[in-house]
Amino acid sequence: MAPALFWILFFPATVFSFVVEVSPKNAMFRVGDQEEVRCTMKDCAHTPEFSWRALEDRPMYVKTTTRGSESVLTYESVKRDHENRLICTASCGGDSKQKQATVKVYSFPEAPVISGHERLVLGKDATLSCKVLDVYPGQETELEWRDESGVLETHRGTESMRTLELNVTVTPTREGRNITCRALHHMRGVPAERSSIQTTVTLSVPYAPIEVQLSGSDEVEVGATLTLRCSAVGKPLPQVQWRGPQSAGQWLQDEGGLELVVHNVTHANAGQYECQASNFLGQSKTSLFVIVQGPPRNTSLTLSPRHPIREGESVTLSCRTVSVPVGEVRLLHDSKGKMTKMLSVKGSEINFTLPAAQLNQSGLYRCEASNDYGNQTNSTQLTVTAYPLQVELLPVGVVTAEIGSTLSLTCQASGCPLPQLSWGAPSTEGVLRGNYTEGPRSELSLKVNDPAQEGVYTCHARCGSITASRQTRVNLFSFPSVPIIERSGSQLEGGVSTFECAVTDVYPLESFRILWLYGEEELPQQTPPETTLTPAPTLTATLVSSVSMVMKLSHLGHPLTCQVELQMEGVPSGQRRRSAVTHIDVHHPPRNTSLTLSPRHPIREGESVALYCRTVSVPVGEVRLLHDSEEGVMELLSVKGSEINFTLPAAQLNQSGLYRCEASNPYGKQNNSTQLTVTAPPRNTTVEVLPSQRVMEGENVTICCRSISFPPPIVTLTKLGNGTEISSWSGTFLLTNLTPSDAGDYQVNFTNDLGNNTQVFTISVMERRLTPSRNWEELLIPAVVMGTTLAFAALLLDYVFRARRKGSYELAKCNPSTA
Structure with missing residues (x-):
């Protein structure tokens, strides 16, 4: 316990x-x-x-x-x-x-960031911006602008805000004053030393350089000292830069800053001096041109164009110097040891022109310049030479021109700027006028229509004392049109026709040749070409040649050519030969007449069949298409020509028969024929029982069967029930001594290679009490055999006749009186 x-x-x-x-x-x-x-x-x-x-x-x-x-x-x-x-x-x-x-x-940064104060411009309002980045929470923060007078602007943040920003506008009167941007964090628990941050700036208004001044002497002697001083006002203090003749366009910052010193001045120091004052807001500059005085320099003497100079050409001598102060310029010519003054001016330049230099103006030329400080000379050699005159004549050699055309000859001179050109006529007498000449070129235009224009033409050129010439030969021809072939004589096969070829306005006659060509074979001419001269003043003529031929059918359609040749040098290849062609037309009566079917017969009823009737006939004649029908000969179509194309779009039995193509022209006629067979299955079938379908026992009946078809059908009679069947080509059946057992339904069947058709009918036999019945088959068979034999023979004859006539078949009608 x-x-x-x-x-x-x-x-x-x-x-x-x-x-x-x-x-x-x-x-x-x-x-x-x-x-x-x-x-x-x-x-x-x-x-x-x-x-x-x-x-x-x-x-x-x-x-x-x-x-x-x-x-x-x-x-x-x-x-x-x-x-x-x-x-x-x-x-x-x-x-x-x-x-x-x-x-x-x-979140609170170290300090606000102020911007805009560095962009203040003198005399203008400015907006300053204060930013506080990465604040949190935004609603607990505040931003304010302050100066010595107190708070200027405030701004409270919001919950979603992460960056605080506040602007304030300042005026130029705030120059030199301080302005503060302070950020406050009001969140409870933030340490006091971290709850307030601020940034202060001094407002300073800068401005670009102004009042730029450049002082110093604008003239200085060679060897002296040049001193220049530059001053400017700006905020911040401007930086000074120098640019002078030896600065290669670049701004240089001299060690002296506001002062530029050049010792031992030379001519290279002469020119524009610039002083530029600049700060981050801009720049300003001023300039001073400095002249350096001394003896003449850069003395020159030039030729334009440069030597050597051709006799007669223009040449300009330009004497120039640079001299400060300006003095005197002289141009001198040393001719054979003697100095001659050409021109003297007060200044720094001489331009002296010799408009047409001569050989005696060659020699040494000197340009001499002088002023108070000294002198300077320069010299050059002028050489005047003669022109190497050359002449060219186009076309070169022999010129071949067509009569009626325009011929142009061009003469071109070289080696001389302004040659004198002229033309010589073929006869070498006189000078041709109307030619066009421009500078070293001359054109001669000729309308070739005069026999005297054939010959030698010469172009002459002169340049000073020098002359030159060139020649060319002009040959004329005329071959303006193609030959014309005309025919005479008989055109019928076996006859003789003569063909004549003529070519007009030809020249020269001895240069022409006429050939007759049958295909590639050359034919002998009947006579040499005949010449018919054209009336003066022209040189042209007409050449005629003929050839005769026995007309053969083998000549039909072959070309016969008359060829004319101009055998002359210089003629363009397209104008050397002209030909005329005719195709030999041999007349004959119609031949090779044909009539064909497509597709080939037999044709089934309703199918399309085309009949082509053709012949060969010169001249073209008439072609007819005929039809042999039961109604007689019928013309289906007739045309002027050698061909008929005839179409039966839906062939019928009654369109069977013989068709004939018949061709004719003025020399005769020819025909050809063909058989058109149209086939069809049995149709329109009927069965007739005579004397009636109701008979008494012991009587006879005839059964007549009809049908339209080709080829003819086999008709079969069948007793329905016991299958007993018999056939007939004629379509007729004889039933004798009928008994009640013969009564019943019967079927008739019509059949050929294209199809079949069936009919059903009924026979009624009324019994005779007194007459003993007999088997109908015992009586029917002999009767049918005999009837069929007779009917078949008649039918065969009728079929052959009809087949030849129209290609269709219809069973023969029964004759009741013989039934």
């Missing part, structure tokens, strides 16, 4: 006496810092155990470390997502306790 009482009294003291604490309980962490939350157990006799959990549904993103009686949550870099309420559960033995810690997060 005593031990039990001991545990009851002692156990609560050992289990419930341990203490759990968290630090800090209400944490305020800044974003980006490294922070810790600790959970500590005291007075635990056992090994403690710790666990952490977040009350808000988000990850903790922390590192947990347990060392003895303490558990540490480490935030390596605090983030906004670390805001939470944390529970630390500590277990000692079998019991546990919990403690809660709250973690709040804020």
Whole structure:
């Protein structure tokens, strides 16, 4: 009992006496810092155990470390997502306790950023911008502008805001004053030293350089010292740069800064000097032109064009110098040791022109320049030479021209800029007028229509005292048209035809040749070509040649060519030969007349069939297509020509028969024929029972079967029920001495190669009481045999006749009187 009482009294003291604490309980962490939350157990006799959990549904993103009686949550870099309420559960033995810690997060940078103060412009309002980046929570932050007078602008953040921005407009009157942007964080728990940050700037209004001045002497003698000084006003203080004649267009920073000094001045130092003052807002510059005085220099004497100069050409002598101050320039000519002054001017340049240089103007020329400081000369040699005159006449050699055309001769002179050109006529007397001359080129255009224009043409050229000439010969021809072939005599096969070939307006006659060609074979001419002169003043004539031929059928359609050749040099190849061709037409009566079918017969009824009627006939005559039918001869088509194409789009039985193609022309006629057969299966079938389908016992009946078809059908009579079957070519059946057993249904079947047709009918036999019945088959068979034999013979004759006439067949009608 005593031990039990001991545990009851002692156990609560050992289990419930341990203490759990968290630090800090209400944490305020800044974003980006490294922070810790600790959970500590005291007075635990056992090994403690710790666990952490977040009350808000988000990850903790922390590192947990347990060392003895303490558990540490480490935030390596605090983030906004670390805001939470944390529970630390500590277990000692079998019991546990919990403690809660709250973690709040804020973000506040080191200092606001002010912009816009560096862009202040003199005399203009400016807007300054203050930004505080990465603030949190936004609704707990505030931004304000302040100066020595107090608060200018304020702005409170919002919950969603991460960047605070506040603008303020400043006027030029604030020049030199300070302005402050302060950011405040009002969140409870933020350390006081971190709850306020600020940035202060001084307002300074810069301006670009102004009042740039350049001073110093603008005239200096060679060898003296040049001193120039530059001044300017600006904020910030401008930097000075110099640019002068020897700086190659680049700005140079002189060691003297505002002063530029050039010692021992030369002419190269003369020119434009510029001073440029600049700062980051802009630049300004001014300039001064400096003149360096001294004796003449760079004196030159040039020729244009450069020598050698051809006699009669223009040449300009240019005498130039650089002289400060300006003095006198003279141009002198040394002719055979004697110096002659050509021109003298007050200045620095002479341009002297010899419009037509002569040989005696060759020699040494001198340019002499002088001023108060000295003189300088320069000289050059002028050489005047004669022109090497050459003449070219185009076309070269012999020129062949067609009468009635325009001939152009071109004379080209070279080696002389302004030659004198003229033309000589073929007779070498006089000079041709009306030619076109421009510079060293002359063109002579001739309308070739006069016999006197054939001969030698000469081009004369003169350049000063030098002359030259060239000649060419002009030959004329005329071959303007193709020959014409005319035919006379008989055109009928076996007759003689004469062909005459004439070519007009030809020249020269002795250069022409006429050939007759039958295919590739040359034919002998009946007579030499005849010549008929064209009336004066032209030189042309007409050549005529003829050839005769006995007309043969083998000549039909063959070409007969009259070929005229001009055998003369210089004639273009396309004008040397002209030909006329006629195809020999031999007349004859129609022949090779044919009539064909497509497709070939037999033709099934309803099919399309084409009939082609053709013939060979010269001249073309008439072609007729005829049809021999039961109604007589019918003309289907007649045309003027040699061919008929006639189509029966849906052939019928009555269109069978003989067709004839008949061709005729003035010399005779010829025909040809063919048979068209149209076939069809049995149709329009009828069955007639005579005298009636109801007869008395012992009487006879005749069964007449009719059908339209070709070829003729086989007719089969079948008694339905017992299968008795008999056939007939004529379609007529005779049933004799009928008995009641012969009564019943009968079937007639019409059959040919193209199809069949069936008819069913009924025969009724009334019984005679007094007459004993006989088997109908015993009476029928002899009657049928005899009737069939007679009918078949008649049918065969009728079939042959009809087949020849129209190609169709219809079973013969029954004669009731003979039934």
